[in-house]
Amino acid sequence: MSLKPSTRRQRLRGLLVDLEPVKLDRDFRMMWFGQLISGLGRQVTVVVLPLELWNLTRNPLAIGLLAIVQLVPILIFALGGGAVADAVDRRKLLLVTQISLAATSAAFALLAFMPVPPLWGFYLVGFVAAGIGAVDQPTRSSAIPRLVPRERLQAAIAVNWLSFQTVAVIGPVFGGLLVTVAGAAWAFSFDVLTFTASIVAVLLIAPIPPHPDAARPSLRSVAEGLSFTRGHRVVFASFVIDLDAMIFGMPSSLFPQLALTVFNVGTAGYGLLTAAPALGALVGSALTGWTSRVRHPGRGVAVSVAGWGAAMTAFGLLTASFPLALLCLAVAGAADVISAVLRATIVQFETPDRLRGRVMSIHTLVVTSGPRLGDAEAAAVAALAGPQFSVVSGGVLCLLGLAAVLRLFPKLLSYEVARGDPAPTATESPPQ
Numbered sequence: 032m033s034l035k036p037s038t039r040r041q042r043l044r045g046l047l048v049d050l051e052p053v054k055l056d057r058d059f060r061m062m063w064f065g066q067l068i069s070g071l072g073r074q075v076t077v078v079v080l081p082l083e084l085w086n087l088t089r090n091p092l093a094i095g096l097l098a099i100v101q102l103v104p105i106l107i108f109a110l111g112g113g114a115v116a117d118a119v120d121r122r123k124l125l126l127v128t129q130i131s132l133a134a135t136s137a138a139f140a141l142l143a144f145m146p147v148p149p150l151w152g153f154y155l156v157g158f159v160a161a162g163i164g165a166v167d168q169p170t171r172s173s174a175i176p177r178l179v180p181r182e183r184l185q186a187a188i189a190v191n192w193l194s195f196q197t198v199a200v201i202g203p204v205f206g207g208l209l210v211t212v213a214g215a216a217w218a219f220s221f222d223v224l225t226f227t228a229s230i231v232a233v234l235l236i237a238p239i240p241p242h243p244d245a246a247r248p249s250l251r252s253v254a255e256g257l258s259f260t261r262g263h264r265v266v267f268a269s270f271v272i273d274l275d276a277m278i279f280g281m282p283s284s285l286f287p288q289l290a291l292t293v294f295n296v297g298t299a300g301y302g303l304l305t306a307a308p309a310l311g312a313l314v315g316s317a318l319t320g321w322t323s324r325v326r327h328p329g330r331g332v333a334v335s336v337a338g339w340g341a342a343m344t345a346f347g348l349l350t351a352s353f354p355l356a357l358l359c360l361a362v363a364g365a366a367d368v369i370s371a372v373l374r375a376t377i378v379q380f381e382t383p384d385r386l387r388g389r390v391m392s393i394h395t396l397v398v399t400s401g402p403r404l405g406d407a408e409a410a411a412v413a414a415l416a417g418p419q420f421s422v423v424s425g426g427v428l429c430l431l432g433l434a435a436v437l438r439l440f441p442k443l444l445s446y447e448v449a450r451g452d453p454a455p456t457a458t459e460s461p462p463q
Contacts, residue, residue, distance in 0.1 A: 074202020
C-alpha cells in the first residue's frame with residue numbers, strides 16, 4: 032500500500048536538517064549567516080595559502096612545515112582560550128577574534144601583493160591566525176547554547192554542521208577558480224571582505240555575559256576544565272571515541288599514493304578521493320533532521336563510528352572498483368558528520384555553562400589533533416606494509432577500538448538526553 036503524498040512529504044521533512052533555529056532564534060540566525068559567509072572566505076584561504084607556498088618554493092616540505100606551524104599554536108592556546116571564553120562576555124571576545132582574524136587575512140594579502148614576498152612572513156601570519164582561531168572556535172561553540180532554547184539545541188548543532196560542510200565543499204572549488212582568475216593576493220582580499228558579515232553579525236546579537244560563578248582565566252581554571260572532562264565519563268567517552276575513529280580510520284595522507292599507484296586514476300582521481308568524504312558529509316548534514324529526536328545520542332555515536340570503520344575497511348578492500356571505493360568514502364563522510372552532531376549534543380547538554388568554553392577547547396584539541404595523528408599512523412603503516420594494508424588494518428582497528436571504548440564506558444550507550452529542562456541562562460547552570 033503506497034503512502035499518501037502528504038505523508039511522504041512529512042517523512043522527508045523529518046529527515047531533512049531542522050532549520051527551526053535559523054527561523055525562530057534571531058541571534059543564532061545572525062551568527063549562522065555571518066559565519067556561513069566568512070567561512071567561505073576562510074576556506075578560500077585554506078586552499079590558496081599552501082598553493083602560494085608551493086609557487087614560492089616548489090618544495091612540498093614547505094607545505095608540511097605550514098601544518099606544523101599551524102598546529103603548535105592550537106596546542107598552546109586552545110585550553111587558555113577556553114578559559115578566557117568562560118570568564119568574559121563571549122560576544123565581545125568573538126568580536127575581538129573576528130577582527131583579529133580579518134587582520135591576519137589582510138596581512139596574507141599584503142604579503143601576496145609583494146613582488147618577492149618573504150617566506151617567513153606567511154609562516155608568522157599563519158602561526159598567529161591559528162592561535163587566534165584556537166580562541167575563536169571554543170568561544171563560538173560555547174555561545175550556541177545561549178542563543179537557542181534547550182529544545183532546539185540539537186537542531187542548532189546540526190545546522191552549524193550543515194554550514195560547515197557546505198563551505199568545505201564549495202570553498203576549495205571557488206578558491207581554486209578565484210586564484211586562477213585573480214591571483215593569490217585578491218583571493219586573500221576576498222577572505223578579508225567576507226569577515227565583514229561575521230563582524231556585523233556579532234555586533235547585532237545581544238551580549239553573552241559570563242556565568243556568575245565563572246572562574247578567572249588561570250592554570251587552575253584550565254585544570255578545572257580538564258578535571259571535569261576526565262571525571263564526566265560520558266563527555267570523556269565522546270572524545271575518546273572520536274580519537275579512535277580518526278587515529279585508526281583516517282587515511283587521507285595516503286590518497287595521493289592510492290590514486291597514483293593503486294587505483295591508477297591520476298591527479299584527477301586524487302581530487303575525487305579528497306572530495307568524496309566531504310560530499311558524503313554534506314549530504315549527511317542535510318539529512319540530520321532525525322538527530323533532533325534521538326534520545327540516546329551515545330548509541331547513535333557508536334553506530335556512526337561503526338559505520339565509519341566499516342566503510343573505511345571496505346574502501347581499502349575495493350581497490351578493483353574506483354566508483355565503489357568513492358562510494359565507501361562518501362558513506363564514511365556521512366557517518367562521520369552524524370557522529371560529530373551527536374557527540375556535540377552530548378558535550379553541550381552535559382557541560383555547565385561556566386565550564387563550556389574550557390570543555391569546548393578540549394573538543395577543539397581532539398578534532399584538530401585526531402586527523403593529523405591518523406595521517407601519521409596511516410603513513411607509518413603504509414611505509415611498512417603498503418597503503419592498502421594500512422587502510423584495511425586502520426578500519427579494523429577502528430572497530431576493535433570502538434568495542435574497547437564501549438566496554439570501558441558503558442554509560443555512553445545508556446546516556447539519555449533530557450528535553451524538558453529550560454535552556455541554560457547567564458544566571459543558572461544546566462542540569463548536572
